[in-house]
Amino acid sequence: MTSRPPKPGALILAGGRGERFWPWSTPARPKQLLPLARDGRTLLAATFARSLRFTTADRVVVMTAESLVEACRRECPGAIVVGEPVMRNTAPAIAAAAAFFEDDAAFAVLPSDHAIDDEDAFAADLARAIGIASREAVLVTFGILPTAPETSFGYVRRGAALAERLHRVAQFTEKPDLERATAWVASGEYAWNSGMFVWTRRAFLAALEAGRPAIAAALKALRFAPGQERAFEQALRDVFPALEAVSVDYAVLEGAPNVVVIDASFDWDDMGSWGAWARRQPRDAQGNVTWGDAIAVECEGCIVVGDGVLAAPLRLKDMVVVATPRGVLACRIEDSEQVRKVSEAVRAWSHR
Amino acid sequence: MTSRPPKPGALILAGGRGERFWPWSTPARPKQLLPLARDGRTLLAATFARSLRFTTADRVVVMTAESLVEACRRECPGAIVVGEPVMRNTAPAIAAAAAFFEDDAAFAVLPSDHAIDDEDAFAADLARAIGIASREAVLVTFGILPTAPETSFGYVRRGAALAERLHRVAQFTEKPDLERATAWVASGEYAWNSGMFVWTRRAFLAALEAGRPAIAAALKALRFAPGQERAFEQALRDVFPALEAVSVDYAVLEGAPNVVVIDASFDWDDMGSWGAWARRQPRDAQGNVTWGDAIAVECEGCIVVGDGVLAAPLRLKDMVVVATPRGVLACRIEDSEQVRKVSEAVRAWSHR
Numbered sequence: 001m002t003s004r005p006p007k008p009g010a011l012i013l014a015g016g017r018g019e020r021f022w023p024w025s026t027p028a029r030p031k032q033l034l035p036l037a038r039d040g041r042t043l044l045a046a047t048f049a050r051s052l053r054f055t056t057a058d059r060v061v062v063m064t065a066e067s068l069v070e071a072c073r074r075e076c077p078g079a080i081v082v083g084e085p086v087m088r089n090t091a092p093a094i095a096a097a098a099a100f101f102e103d104d105a106a107f108a109v110l111p112s113d114h115a116i117d118d119e120d121a122f123a124a125d126l127a128r129a130i131g132i133a134s135r136e137a138v139l140v141t142f143g144i145l146p147t148a149p150e151t152s153f154g155y156v157r158r159g160a161a162l163a164e165r166l167h168r169v170a171q172f173t174e175k176p177d178l179e180r181a182t183a184w185v186a187s188g189e190y191a192w193n194s195g196m197f198v199w200t201r202r203a204f205l206a207a208l209e210a211g212r213p214a215i216a217a218a219l220k221a222l223r224f225a226p227g228q229e230r231a232f233e234q235a236l237r238d239v240f241p242a243l244e245a246v247s248v249d250y251a252v253l254e255g256a257p258n259v260v261v262i263d264a265s266f267d268w269d270d271m272g273s274w275g276a277w278a279r280r281q282p283r284d285a286q287g288n289v290t291w292g293d294a295i296a297v298e299c300e301g302c303i304v305v306g307d308g309v310l311a312a313p314l315r316l317k318d319m320v321v322v323a324t325p326r327g328v329l330a331c332r333i334e335d336s337e338q339v340r341k342v343s344e345a346v347r348a349w350s351h352r
Numbered sequence: 353m354t355s356r357p358p359k360p361g362a363l364i365l366a367g368g369r370g371e372r373f374w375p376w377s378t379p380a381r382p383k384q385l386l387p388l389a390r391d392g393r394t395l396l397a398a399t400f401a402r403s404l405r406f407t408t409a410d411r412v413v414v415m416t417a418e419s420l421v422e423a424c425r426r427e428c429p430g431a432i433v434v435g436e437p438v439m440r441n442t443a444p445a446i447a448a449a450a451a452f453f454e455d456d457a458a459f460a461v462l463p464s465d466h467a468i469d470d471e472d473a474f475a476a477d478l479a480r481a482i483g484i485a486s487r488e489a490v491l492v493t494f495g496i497l498p499t500a501p502e503t504s505f506g507y508v509r510r511g512a513a514l515a516e517r518l519h520r521v522a523q524f525t526e527k528p529d530l531e532r533a534t535a536w537v538a539s540g541e542y543a544w545n546s547g548m549f550v551w552t553r554r555a556f557l558a559a560l561e562a563g564r565p566a567i568a569a570a571l572k573a574l575r576f577a578p579g580q581e582r583a584f585e586q587a588l589r590d591v592f593p594a595l596e597a598v599s600v601d602y603a604v605l606e607g608a609p610n611v612v613v614i615d616a617s618f619d620w621d622d623m624g625s626w627g628a629w630a631r632r633q634p635r636d637a638q639g640n641v642t643w644g645d646a647i648a649v650e651c652e653g654c655i656v657v658g659d660g661v662l663a664a665p666l667r668l669k670d671m672v673v674v675a676t677p678r679g680v681l682a683c684r685i686e687d688s689e690q691v692r693k694v695s696e697a698v699r700a701w702s703h704r
Contacts, residue, residue, distance in 0.1 A: 323661070327661065332668075
C-alpha cells in the first residue's frame with residue numbers, strides 16, 4: 001500500500017525592506033505591502049492569491065519581520081504568519097518555516113515582491129514542479145527566459161536536458177556585469193533566477209545540512225502547527241540571533257548537485273524599481289503612468305504618483321515624481337534602480 | 353517766502369497673486385509674502401525696508417487684497433495698509449493710494465515682488481528721483497540696463513538726454529519677442545522697465561486725467577489719513593468695482609509726454625520664476641540651491657525646496673523640485689517661467 005503524499009504548501013518570504021520604492025515604501029509599509037500589482041492589490045496579496053492556485057490558506061506560511069506580522073495577516077487571511085525576531089536573510093527564514101511542513105510535503109518558496117500576471121501559466125508550472133519535487137529528491141527552481149541583459153538579476157546556467165522545459169542546473173551565478181549578461185543572454189544557455197523554489201522539507205534540509213550544517217542543526221528539531229505561531233516565535237528568539245545571515249541561493253543552491261530548473265511559461269519581474277512597476281501599468285495617451293493625486297502637465301513617458309500630496313510635474317520626459325507626506329522623489333526612470341541612495345541619504349539627513 | 357515741499361512717501365503695490373511660485377505660493381501667501389529675498393526676508397518686508405531709506409513708516413501706503421491686509425501689516429509695521437475690495441490692476445490702485453498724499457508730495461510707487469540687493473544705490477537713485485519729481489511736473493521711471501534679451505519684461509526706449517543717466521522717455525513697449533528683444537538690447541537705446549515710478553500726486557492725477565479720465569473722476573475727491581484706513585476701504589467698495597482694470601503703464605505712462613527715465617545704478621529683478629529666485633541664492637559645490645527640508649542627491653545646478661515635506665531628487669541636472677503639503681512641482685529650470693500652467697491645471701483638477 002502506497003501512502004498518498006501530504007498536500008503541498010507555500011512559504012511566502014515577506015521580510016524585505018524595499019527601499020527602492022522610497023518614499024512610497026517605509027519601514028512600516030515596505031514594497032510587498034504597497035499596491036504595486038497590476039490590479040491595485042499589494043504584491044503580497046497577489047502572491048498569496050497565486051499560492052491559493054496550488055494549496056489552501058491553512059498551508060501557507062508567511063515569514064516576515066515581527067513589526068509587519070499584523071499587516072501581513074490582513075493581506076493573507078487564513079495564512080500562518082510568523083514574525084522573525086531578527087532578519088537573517090532567506091536561508092534561516094526558509095529553514096524555520098520548514099518546521100511547519102511534513103517531511104514529505106512539497107512546498108513552494110515564493111518571494112512576496114514579484115510581479116506575475118499570467119496566473120494560469122504560473123499555476124500549471126507550479127503543479128508540475130510540485131509533482132517533480134514530490135517524486136524525486138530534487139530542488140526545483142524556475143528559470144525566466146531573459147528578454148534583456150539585466151544586471152540586477154542572478155542567472156541560472158542550464159545543464160543536461162531532462163524533459164521538455166526541464167534541465168539540470170549547471171551553475172547558479174551572481175548578478176553579472178553588462179558584458180557578461182549580454183554574452184549569457186546571447187548564448188541561450190542562461191535563464192534569470194526567479195528566486196522561487198519547490199522542494200520537500202526532507203530534500204531541503206538535506207541540502208541545508210550539506211551547505212550550512214550550523215543553520216540546519218539549530219532549526220531542524222523545531223516543529224509547529226496552526227495556532228502555535230507565537231510559541232514558535234518565542235523559540236526562534238532563542239536561536240535566530242546567533243544564525244548566519246545568508247541567502248538560500250548562496251548557502252544551499254549554489255553547492256547542491258540535485259537542482260533542476262523549469263523554463264517558466266509565465267511572465268515575471270522582481271519589481272525592483274519604479275521603472276519596473278510602470279512597465280506593467282496602463283499609460284495615458286502621452287505614455288504617462290499616473291497614480292493617486294497626480295497631474296502630468298505636458299509630460300511624456302513619466303511616472304507620477306501622489307499619495308497624500310499632489311504631484312504636478314511640468315514638461316518632463318521619462319522621469320519619476322513620487323509625492324508623499326514623508327518625502328518627494330524626482331529622478332530619471334533610468335536612474336530608478338538607484339533610489340536606495342536616496343533612502344540612505346534621507347536616513348543620514350534625519351539623524352543629522 | 354518759499355514753502356518747504358511735503359515729505360516724500362512710498363506706495364507699495366502688494367496685491368499680486370504670484371502663481372509662478374506654485375506650490376510655495378498660495379492665494380493666502382502669494383509671492384510677495386514668501387521668504388524669497390536674499391537675506392531670507394519676504395519680498396514685501398525687503399521692499400518696505402528699502403522704502404525706509406527715503407521716508408518713514410507712517411508715510412508708506414501698502415495697497416493689497418483685502419484677504420492679505422493682516423499679513424501685509426505684519427511685514428510692514430507702522431505702514432498704512434489698505435485692502436482693495438476687488439483687484440483692478442495698478443492704475444486704480446495707485447489712484448486710490450494717492451488719496452493719502454498731499455498734492456505736492458512726491459511718492460515712489462514700488463512693486464512688492466522685486467529683488468534689489470544694493471540698497472545704497474537704490475536709496476541714492478530714489479533721492480535723485482524724488483528731487484526731480486518735486487521740482488518739475490514730470491513722471492520719473494527707472495530703466496534697468498539690460499543684461500540679456502529678456503522677453504518677460506517691458507522695455508523703455510530712451511529719448512533726449514537731460515542730464516547724466518537721465519533721459520526723456522521716447523516710448524514704452526510691451527514685452528517683445530526674442531528677435532526684437534535682441535535688437536533692442538544691441539541698440540543700446542532700450543532699458544528694462546522696472547515698474548517703479550516717482551511723481552507727485554498732482555503730476556500723477558494730471559496724467560491719469562489725460563489717460564483715463566473715468567478712473568481719475570471716480571477717485572480724485574477721496575482723501576484719507578492715518579487711522580482712517582477702514583473708512584477709506586468702505587469708500588473704495590462703492591467705487592472700485594465699476595473701474596476699468598488697467599495697468600498704470602498702459603493707462604498713464606504710454607500716453608504721457610512728460611516721462612523721464614533714470615538709468616538705475618542698482619541691481620534689479622522682478623523675481624518672476626524659480627530660476628530668477630535661484631540666481632540670487634547661495635549655491636553648494638555642485639551648484640544646487642537648497643532651502644528647508646531638501647537633499648540634492650548627486651544633483652547639479654538644481655533648485656530644491658522643501659517646506660513641510662522633504663524634497664529629495666536623485667541625479668538631476670538644472671531642475672526645480674519644490675515640495676509642500678499642498679503639492680509638488682518638478683520641472684526644468686528653463687521651464688520655470690511656465691509654472692502658471694501648473695497652478696491652472698491644479699485649479700481645474702481641484703474642481704473636477
